[in-house]
Amino acid sequence: MAIIQNRLSTDPVIAPYIPPAGIDHTLNEDWEGGPIAVGNTAKGMNYQAWKLTFSVDRFVITPQVSGSPVEYLIGSDSKQCSFCFDQNARVSIAWVDTSDQGHLYWYNTDESQFVTTDFANPVWGLALTLDDKRARQTAANDILLFYTLPAAGEGHYILYHRRQRDRFTDVYTLKDPVWPYIHKIGMNEGLRVQINLSTEAPA
Numbered sequence: 001m002a003i004i005q006n007r008l009s010t011d012p013v014i015a016p017y018i019p020p021a022g023i024d025h026t027l028n029e030d031w032e033g034g035p036i037a038v039g040n041t042a043k044g045m046n047y048q049a050w051k052l053t054f055s056v057d058r059f060v061i062t063p064q065v066s067g068s069p070v071e072y073l074i075g076s077d078s079k080q081c082s083f084c085f086d087q088n089a090r091v092s093i094a095w096v097d098t099s100d101q102g103h104l105y106w107y108n109t110d111e112s113q114f115v116t117t118d119f120a121n122p123v124w125g126l127a128l129t130l131d132d133k134r135a136r137q138t139a140a141n142d143i144l145l146f147y148t149l150p151a152a153g154e155g156h157y158i159l160y161h162r163r164q165r166d167r168f169t170d171v172y173t174l175k176d177p178v179w180p181y182i183h184k185i186g187m188n189e190g191l192r193v194q195i196n197l198s199t200e201a202p203a
Contacts, residue, residue, distance in 0.1 A: 006161065006172040013190040020049035021186020025127065026202045027080040028054040032186075033133055035089040037067050045085060045133040052083040052093070059083070059093055073105060080202075082128040086164065087138050090114075094128040094145060102126060102147060104168060117168055124148045124157060125182040131193050146195060148180050159197070 016022070023031040033046035038061075048065035057076060061083065062069040072093060081095035092106040102119035125148040132141040143164035148157045159178040162168045184196035 006163075006174075008174050009192065013188070013192045014194065015188040015190035015192070017184065017194060018046075018187050018189060021129070021188075022184050024183050024202060025082065025185070028078055030082045030127075032084045032129065034063075034085045037063070037089070038070055038085075038091060039089050041087075041089045044135050045087070045089070045130060045138075050083075050085075052081060054078040054081050054095070059095070061091060080126060082126055084128045084130045084143055086130065086143055087141065092128060092143055094126050094147075096123045096126055100124075104128075104145060106143070106164070106168070108167060110167060119147075121149050124150060124180040125197065127182040127185040127195070129185050129187075129193070131187055132191070133187070144193060146174070146182060146185065148178060148182070148197075150180075151176070159195075 020031045020033050030052040032050055034050040035041055035045055036043040036047045048063055051062045053060050058074040059072045060069050077097045078095040079098050083091060083093045086092060086107060090107045094104045096102050100122035102123035104117040108115045127146045130141060130143050145162045145168060148159050151158050156177050157180040158176040159174045161172045161174050179197040179199045181198050181201050182195060183198050183202055188194040
Protein backbone atom coordinates (compact mmCIF):
# COMPACT_ATOMS: atom_id res chain seq x y z
CA MET A 1 0.00 0.00 0.00
CA ALA A 2 1.65 3.18 -1.21
CA ILE A 3 -0.64 5.71 0.53
CA ILE A 4 0.64 5.31 4.07
CA GLN A 5 -1.86 6.44 6.74
CA ASN A 6 -4.11 7.58 3.87
CA ARG A 7 -2.44 10.97 3.60
CA LEU A 8 0.13 12.75 1.49
CA SER A 9 3.78 12.55 2.51
CA THR A 10 4.93 15.27 4.88
CA ASP A 11 8.17 15.42 2.89
CA PRO A 12 7.43 14.59 -0.75
CA VAL A 13 9.62 11.91 -2.37
CA ILE A 14 9.78 13.26 -5.93
CA ALA A 15 11.35 10.94 -8.52
CA PRO A 16 10.93 9.83 -12.15
CA TYR A 17 7.91 7.68 -12.82
CA ILE A 18 8.33 3.94 -13.43
CA PRO A 19 7.21 3.55 -17.09
CA PRO A 20 4.62 3.60 -18.48
CA ALA A 21 3.38 5.67 -15.52
CA GLY A 22 4.01 9.35 -16.05
CA ILE A 23 2.49 9.64 -19.50
CA ASP A 24 0.14 12.62 -19.61
CA HIS A 25 -3.51 11.70 -19.30
CA THR A 26 -5.75 13.16 -21.95
CA LEU A 27 -9.42 13.40 -21.17
CA ASN A 28 -10.49 10.20 -22.90
CA GLU A 29 -7.15 8.40 -23.07
CA ASP A 30 -5.03 6.76 -20.39
CA TRP A 31 -1.93 4.55 -20.06
CA GLU A 32 -1.14 1.90 -17.47
CA GLY A 33 1.35 -0.90 -17.01
CA GLY A 34 -0.31 -4.28 -17.17
CA PRO A 35 -0.11 -8.01 -17.90
CA ILE A 36 0.63 -9.98 -21.04
CA ALA A 37 -3.14 -10.43 -21.48
CA VAL A 38 -6.33 -9.64 -19.62
CA GLY A 39 -6.71 -12.19 -16.84
CA ASN A 40 -3.17 -13.55 -17.30
CA THR A 41 -0.62 -12.76 -14.57
CA ALA A 42 2.08 -15.13 -15.85
CA LYS A 43 4.43 -12.29 -16.87
CA GLY A 44 3.62 -10.01 -13.97
CA MET A 45 1.63 -6.81 -13.71
CA ASN A 46 4.00 -4.49 -15.57
CA TYR A 47 4.87 -6.67 -18.58
CA GLN A 48 3.72 -4.09 -21.14
CA ALA A 49 2.02 -0.73 -21.52
CA TRP A 50 -1.71 -0.71 -22.21
CA LYS A 51 -3.66 2.21 -23.64
CA LEU A 52 -7.27 3.02 -22.81
CA THR A 53 -9.36 5.05 -25.25
CA PHE A 54 -13.02 5.96 -25.35
CA SER A 55 -14.53 5.95 -28.82
CA VAL A 56 -18.17 6.78 -29.67
CA ASP A 57 -19.86 4.59 -27.05
CA ARG A 58 -17.30 2.17 -25.62
CA PHE A 59 -13.94 1.82 -23.91
CA VAL A 60 -11.11 0.00 -25.68
CA ILE A 61 -7.88 -1.18 -24.04
CA THR A 62 -5.00 -1.91 -26.41
CA PRO A 63 -1.77 -3.74 -25.48
CA GLN A 64 1.41 -2.19 -26.87
CA VAL A 65 3.62 -5.31 -27.18
CA SER A 66 1.44 -8.36 -27.74
CA GLY A 67 -2.25 -9.19 -27.86
CA SER A 68 -5.40 -7.64 -29.30
CA PRO A 69 -7.64 -4.73 -28.25
CA VAL A 70 -10.51 -5.51 -25.89
CA GLU A 71 -13.80 -3.58 -25.69
CA TYR A 72 -15.68 -2.76 -22.47
CA LEU A 73 -18.92 -1.15 -21.34
CA ILE A 74 -20.51 -0.75 -24.76
CA GLY A 75 -23.17 1.97 -24.63
CA SER A 76 -21.21 4.22 -22.27
CA ASP A 77 -20.91 8.01 -22.32
CA SER A 78 -17.58 9.51 -21.25
CA LYS A 79 -15.89 12.92 -21.11
CA GLN A 80 -12.82 11.62 -19.24
CA CYS A 81 -11.62 8.21 -18.14
CA SER A 82 -8.86 6.21 -16.47
CA PHE A 83 -8.14 2.51 -15.94
CA CYS A 84 -5.90 -0.12 -14.40
CA PHE A 85 -5.67 -3.85 -13.75
CA ASP A 86 -6.26 -5.54 -10.41
CA GLN A 87 -4.01 -8.19 -8.86
CA ASN A 88 -5.59 -10.89 -11.04
CA ALA A 89 -5.24 -8.85 -14.24
CA ARG A 90 -8.91 -7.93 -14.37
CA VAL A 91 -9.73 -4.50 -15.81
CA SER A 92 -11.09 -1.62 -13.74
CA ILE A 93 -12.34 1.55 -15.44
CA ALA A 94 -13.25 4.91 -13.90
CA TRP A 95 -14.97 7.57 -15.95
CA VAL A 96 -16.95 10.80 -15.82
CA ASP A 97 -19.97 11.06 -18.07
CA THR A 98 -21.13 14.21 -19.86
CA SER A 99 -23.32 15.18 -16.89
CA ASP A 100 -20.22 15.15 -14.62
CA GLN A 101 -21.32 11.96 -12.87
CA GLY A 102 -18.42 9.71 -11.85
CA HIS A 103 -18.48 5.92 -12.18
CA LEU A 104 -16.15 3.05 -11.33
CA TYR A 105 -16.35 -0.41 -12.95
CA TRP A 106 -14.40 -2.99 -10.96
CA TYR A 107 -14.36 -6.59 -9.75
CA ASN A 108 -15.78 -6.91 -6.24
CA THR A 109 -14.40 -10.06 -4.63
CA ASP A 110 -17.07 -9.87 -1.91
CA GLU A 111 -19.70 -10.42 -4.60
CA SER A 112 -17.53 -12.43 -7.03
CA GLN A 113 -18.62 -10.23 -9.92
CA PHE A 114 -17.98 -6.96 -11.70
CA VAL A 115 -19.95 -4.02 -10.31
CA THR A 116 -20.31 -0.33 -11.13
CA THR A 117 -20.03 2.18 -8.29
CA ASP A 118 -21.53 5.63 -8.92
CA PHE A 119 -20.41 8.89 -7.32
CA ALA A 120 -22.95 11.35 -5.97
CA ASN A 121 -21.08 14.58 -6.67
CA PRO A 122 -19.75 16.14 -9.90
CA VAL A 123 -16.17 15.02 -10.63
CA TRP A 124 -13.55 17.21 -12.32
CA GLY A 125 -10.31 15.24 -12.29
CA LEU A 126 -10.03 11.47 -12.06
CA ALA A 127 -7.26 8.84 -12.11
CA LEU A 128 -7.00 5.13 -11.33
CA THR A 129 -3.88 3.00 -10.81
CA LEU A 130 -2.60 -0.25 -9.29
CA ASP A 131 0.10 1.14 -7.05
CA ASP A 132 2.97 -1.34 -6.57
CA LYS A 133 3.09 -3.78 -9.48
CA ARG A 134 6.06 -5.83 -8.24
CA ALA A 135 5.27 -9.55 -7.94
CA ARG A 136 6.28 -9.73 -4.28
CA GLN A 137 3.76 -7.00 -3.43
CA THR A 138 0.68 -8.79 -4.72
CA ALA A 139 -0.69 -9.34 -1.21
CA ALA A 140 -0.16 -5.71 -0.21
CA ASN A 141 -0.82 -3.60 -3.28
CA ASP A 142 -4.02 -1.70 -3.96
CA ILE A 143 -6.04 -0.17 -6.73
CA LEU A 144 -6.08 3.52 -5.88
CA LEU A 145 -8.70 5.97 -7.11
CA PHE A 146 -8.01 9.71 -6.99
CA TYR A 147 -10.45 12.42 -7.96
CA THR A 148 -11.13 16.11 -7.44
CA LEU A 149 -14.43 17.73 -6.55
CA PRO A 150 -15.36 21.41 -6.56
CA ALA A 151 -15.91 22.93 -3.13
CA ALA A 152 -17.38 26.19 -1.89
CA GLY A 153 -15.90 29.18 -3.68
CA GLU A 154 -14.95 29.65 -7.31
CA GLY A 155 -11.81 27.75 -8.31
CA HIS A 156 -11.70 25.73 -5.07
CA TYR A 157 -11.14 21.98 -5.49
CA ILE A 158 -10.36 19.12 -3.09
CA LEU A 159 -8.38 15.95 -3.83
CA TYR A 160 -9.91 12.72 -2.55
CA HIS A 161 -8.74 9.11 -2.46
CA ARG A 162 -10.50 5.74 -2.31
CA ARG A 163 -8.90 2.30 -2.33
CA GLN A 164 -9.70 -1.24 -3.32
CA ARG A 165 -9.15 -2.80 0.12
CA ASP A 166 -12.04 -0.67 1.44
CA ARG A 167 -14.17 -1.73 -1.55
CA PHE A 168 -13.98 1.96 -2.53
CA THR A 169 -16.53 2.90 0.14
CA ASP A 170 -14.32 4.97 2.47
CA VAL A 171 -13.34 8.44 1.28
CA TYR A 172 -10.10 10.12 2.37
CA THR A 173 -9.35 13.80 1.90
CA LEU A 174 -5.76 14.16 0.68
CA LYS A 175 -5.41 17.88 0.04
CA ASP A 176 -7.49 21.04 0.19
CA PRO A 177 -7.25 23.06 -2.00
CA VAL A 178 -5.68 21.61 -5.15
CA TRP A 179 -5.67 22.29 -8.88
CA PRO A 180 -8.60 20.54 -10.53
CA TYR A 181 -7.08 18.29 -13.20
CA ILE A 182 -4.91 15.19 -12.78
CA HIS A 183 -2.35 14.90 -15.59
CA LYS A 184 0.03 12.16 -14.41
CA ILE A 185 -0.15 9.42 -11.81
CA GLY A 186 1.71 6.25 -10.88
CA MET A 187 4.51 4.73 -8.86
CA ASN A 188 7.82 6.55 -9.01
CA GLU A 189 11.35 5.22 -8.60
CA GLY A 190 11.21 6.18 -4.92
CA LEU A 191 8.36 3.64 -4.57
CA ARG A 192 5.78 6.31 -3.85
CA VAL A 193 2.61 7.10 -5.74
CA GLN A 194 3.15 10.46 -7.40
CA ILE A 195 0.41 12.77 -8.73
CA ASN A 196 0.77 15.77 -11.04
CA LEU A 197 -2.14 18.22 -11.12
CA SER A 198 -2.77 21.33 -13.21
CA THR A 199 -5.16 24.22 -13.63
CA GLU A 200 -5.57 23.24 -17.29
CA ALA A 201 -7.65 20.31 -18.52
CA PRO A 202 -5.65 17.59 -20.28
CA ALA A 203 -5.69 18.01 -24.07
